[in-house]
Structure formats: structure tokens, C-alpha cells
Amino acid sequence: MDKEKAMKKYITNMALRGYSPLTIRNYTYIINDFLKKFEIPDEKSTDAYILSKPDTKKNSKATQVRILRSYGKFLQKEYELSFTLPEPPKTGKTLPIFLTKSEVKVLLKSASSNIRDLTLLSFIIYTGVRVGELVDLKLCNVNLAERFVKILGKGERERLVPINEELARLVEAYLSQRKDNSEYLFVSKYGKRFTPLAIQLLVKKYGKIAELNKTITPHKLRHTFATLALESGVSPITISELLGHTSLNTTMKYTHVTNQLTEEAVQRISEFTNLNGTIREALKNET
Secondary structure: OOHHHHHHHHHHHHHHOOOOHHHHHHHHHHHHHHHOOOOOOOHHHHHHHHHOOOOOOHHHHHHHHHHHHHHHHHHHHHHOOOOOOOOOOOOOOOOOOOOOHHHHHHHHHHOOOOHHHHHHHHHHHHHOOOHHHHHHOEHHHEEOOOOEEEEEOHHHOEEEEEOOHHHHHHHHHHHHOOOOOOOEOOEOOOOOEOOHHHHHHHHHHHHHHOOOOOOOOHHHHHHHHHHHHHHOOOOHHHHHHHHOOOOOHHHHOOOOOOHHHHHHHHHHHHHHOOHHHHHHHHHHHHO
8 A cells, every 4th residue: 555645636635525624634634744753553552652742631641542533544445455443432521711702891991992803803702703714704794784694514515504694794894995806805914815824813812812721722612602502592402503413413403593693693693792882993903
């Protein structure tokens, strides 16, 4: 078996199955690192690989095992190989880190002097989009008049996410001061599409400016959306649809989530955190 060819086949397989470019990149890094010393990710070689990195945190080790196990399954099927796969990792359940209602206000206030950054932070918090979905979001998929955005999620699945009136006004104000011709919603000061890393650094920067006692990431803002929605009384099934999750498939077979429910959901989150007041203050600064 040619390791390089096998890896290329695996990457192609991931792309065809709808994995995001960021996920493919992460998988590729781990597998290529493994292949520097080992041939096949069986149980013995995977254990040896994990033991060779003693400083790796428990959850990161579990992720590495899952990736190598996935690659091993692919090799078994593609090349009809027979070997023992590494055992699925066992990790303790950890609660997701999120911002409280008051922390959301502090974070947004820290970005209130920069209309683009305020809009970007607000967009993640009040739509719950993944960072990969955000960087790929084009202007043609943003409908401010009817207040919704079309998101292309994992596995090429599309979903419509309503945006409340306040966020729509904020996006409109941001777009009115842009001077580039980019087709993407959020761009750098040079008019280039953001990368996931650039957004991660931007979010982290404002977390520090806000002096929150937490390391803030885009994914934690996504957790914040879900948590605030639950606190404000939104159904978990509605939240699942808004976030593009598939884990509630069984329940969704018997439950129809209407557009009205999702529109009410995003409006309730907005009212719950007084987004209107934050945006009103920011827009005053622009004028």
C-alpha cells in the first residue's frame, strides 16, 4: 500500500462526504504526523503514537484516536486490510463554556467603536453560526429585507436562519460603510475574505479587551447562542434546527419546527440580552 496515495484517497473521500475544509485540514495534519513513524493505525501503533506525546491534553488525545480510528476504518474497507482498530476514546463529559447575559453586553460594548467587528461578534452570538459557515457566507445569501440568511453547513446541508430587526440594522450599517466589491459578508480591511484563524484571533482580542475571565472563541459564542436560547425558553428542537445539528433526528421525525418558531426564537434572544440598546448606542457613534 502506498501511504501517500492512500492518504490522498482518504482526503478525497472526506471531501465527497461533505467534511469542511477546516476539518479536513485538521485530520490531514494528525494523520500525516502519525505516518512519519507508523504505517497503519492499528491499536498498537496508535497507542505508541499517543504515548510519544505525553504533553497532549486528554481531550486532544481522544480526538487524535478518533481521527486515526476513522482513517483505519477507511483503509480496512478500501484496501481490504485486516487489523485491530484502536479502541474508541472515553472522555468525561464537560460542560461547554459560554458567556452569560451580562458578559455578552460587556463583550459587545468592547467592540462598539468598530462597526464591522461589532457586527461580526453580534452575528455569531445571535445566529449561532460556525466559524467555517461565517467565512463562506456571501452577500447574496443575506436577505435584510425579509431578515434571514441562508447558511451552507456541514455535509453541504442548507438551512435558513432568521435574523432579528436589530441585527439586520447593524448589518445594514456595516455594509453602508464598506468600500470594497467582495461577494462575502465579512471581509478584512483590505477587502479580502476572512479566514477562520483571523476570526478566531479577532474574537479572542475582544475577549481580552472586555477583560472577561474566559478565553473567548467563535465556538464558545456559538455555545452562548444555544445557552441563551435555552435560558429564554426556546425549545431544544428549535435550537437544533437553528444550529444545523443532526443529533435530534429521531425527535425531528415527529416534530415540525415552523418559520414562526425560529423567528420568535432569535427575537427572544435579542430581547433577553437587550441587543437593541447596544446597537442603538453603537449607531450613534457612527453618526
